[in-house]
Amino acid sequence: MTPTAGLGLKSQHYDDAVACDAAGLWFEVHPENYMSAGGPRLAALEAVRARHPLSLHGVGLSLAADANPDRQHLAALKALVDRFEPFVVSEHLAWSTHRGAHQPDLLPFPRSRAALVRIADNIGRTQDALARRVLIENPSLYLPLKGHDLDEVDFLKALVAATGCGLLVDVNNVFVSARNLGYSAEAYVDALPAEAIGEIHLAGHGLDEGGSGLLIDTHGAPVAEPVWALYRRLVRRVGPRPTLIERDDDIPAFQVLMAERDRAASELAALEAVGV
Amino acid sequence: MSELLDFQDAFVAALDGAPEGLSPWLGPDAGLAGLTVYRNTIAKGCVDALAANFPTVLSMVGEEWFRAAAALFAREAPPASAALQGYGEAFPAWLGRFPPAEALPYLAGVAHLDRLWTEALFAAEAPTLSAEALAGLAPQALAEGRLALHPSVRFAAFEAGLPSLWSAARAGETELDLPARAEALLCRRRDGVVAHRVIGEAETEFLRACRDGQPLAQAAERAALADPDVSVASLFAALIADGVFGGLNLETAR
Structure with a gap:
């Protein structure tokens, strides 16, 4: 079965996920949540994996840190890759670990040429350790920084060229970052290299409750209509790609998420029909 | 030093309130404002992880108190790993030193028991030793055998009845009292579920002897010494029924 549209797997939906037999359905998890010696979470993931394709989407490798990826973390990730045989492994263009402390967020950095070399090296080390290609996701951004030698799309293209990695395009992150930092989301998605894109993310965002006017990538709401429009624009150009609905906060019933997932599946099916 | 590291040092300092x-x-x-978004996300990630790992502490102090305390702890002791189900090893001791918790002297102990429960949940898988596996053994061989604890077994002893208080809070009871007697708590995961029960000094001594690699005869002796009134045979049978043992090593040489 070819994975079409998938869902981020939440622990409250394990049984629903095992029972669901929608065509093309796949699931994605953060491997960090399964980095334990044993326990029921791993058993539940085995049950889901026995029925559906799985993607491992890392949030903790800190590829944009000025340090090699943590060896223990890589070993734990490799063990999960070997055990669950995911069809995709992905990580973020961001850092979270700094001098031994882990900040549970995906933090920004100046996209300098020196940073490019460092991050390409980290992606190369990761791919070597896992013995497979990884996809790199564009982050959501909140702070305008100086010191960029390359814009984000050119930086991602350079990483693809240097390491052979692929891209995970988070369309909601494109929308949020473009709005927060004041550039064109359409121009961004139009510039992405089609052949490198291996997966697409869709999620909901919200306006900062602190009153800053910033849009925040909350994963706490349905996908917004302008994000659907941006998604359609992207897939009509590049063709169908496995597409994930992410929801991590204010999580509704499984069927509610499946309805959003089915909408993504319909968008993909419509592409096939017109031969994109 | 690289510019990337310089930037990350400056960024972390800015998160800590020194943006210069x-x-x-x-x-x-x-x-x-963007920096505040990152700061809030990081704090929420840490606090949510602590709330998941210390649910009994949370239920006793309430959401507001817990989140404020957890945020302070997270700034002092950020996670060392991205696998946040292991976060908070230092939280029980930190609560014991946290001045606003002075009126709640049992809180550190409650956190300690939450921690044991979480450790049991995520411990390695291993077979469980059944009563049948022991049934055919000669008494002498059994007495000299060493019982290995299942990897998910956790236990801790207290001078007062914290385990009873914790168990009641865990069961959702709100009328909590702290029995004066010494107690211990035993946690063990079985079929994906962590079971726990309050145990006495004899069982605790028996488990300690097994943990220390002593033969069964010595474990029985320590249990009997701890509580002369206890039936060691029924204590042992109950622990087997709990699924506390992972295996039996019959080699007598150490």
Whole structure:
């Protein structure tokens, strides 16, 4: 079965996920949540994996840190890759670990040429350790920084060229970052290299409750209509790609998420029909 | 030092409230609202993880108190790993030193028991030793055998009845009292579920002897010494029924 549209797997939906037999359905998890010696979470993931394709989407490798990826973390990730045989492994263009402390967020950095070399090296080390290609996701951004030698799309293209990695395009992150930092989301998605894109993310965002006017990538709401429009624009150009609905906060019933997932599946099916 | 590391040092300092060092990387009209977004996300990630790992502490002090305390702890002791189900090893001891918790002297102990429960949940898988596996053994061989604890077994002893208080809070009871007697708590995961029960000094001594690699005869002796009134045979049978043992090593040489 070819994975079409998938869902981020939440622990409250394990049984629903095992029972669901929608065509093309796949699931994605953060491997960090399964980095334990044993326990029921791993058993539940085995049950889901026995029925559906799985993607491992890392949030903790800190590829944009000025340090090699943590060896223990890589070993734990490799063990999960070997055990669950995911069809995709992905990580973020961001850092979270700094001098031994882990900040549970995906933090920004100046996209300098020196940073490019460092991050390409980290992606190369990761791919070597896992013995497979990884996809790199564009982050959501909140702070305008100086010191960029390359814009984000050119930086991602350079990483693809240097390491052979692929891209995970988070369309909601494109929308949020473009709005927060004041550039064109359409121009961004139009510039992405089609052949490198291996997966697409869709999620909901919200306006900062602190009153800053910033849009925040909350994963706490349905996908917004302008994000659907941006998604359609992207897939009509590049063709169908496995597409994930992410929801991590204010999580509704499984069927509610499946309805959003089915909408993504319909968008993909419509592409096939017109031969994109 | 690389510019990337310089930037990350400055960024982390800015998260901690000292944004001056970040100015080389900030545009003239860059507000710091974005920094607040990152700071809030990091704090929420840490606090949510602690709330998941210490649910009994949370239920006893309430959401507001817990989140404020957890946020302070997270700033002092950020996670060392991205696998946040292991976060908070130092939280029980930190609560014991946290001045606002002075009125709740049992809180550190409750956190300690939450921690044991969480450790049991995520411990390695292993077979469980059944009563049948022991049934055919000669008494002498059994007495000299060493019982290995299942990897998910956790236990801790207290001078007062914290385990009873914790168990009641865990069961959702709100009328909590702290029995004066010494107690211990035993946790063990079985079929994906962590079971726990309050145990006495004899069982605790028996488990300690097994943990220390002593033969069964010595474990029985320690249990009997701890509580002369206890039936060691029924105590042992109950622990087997709990699924506390992972295996039996019959080699007598150490």
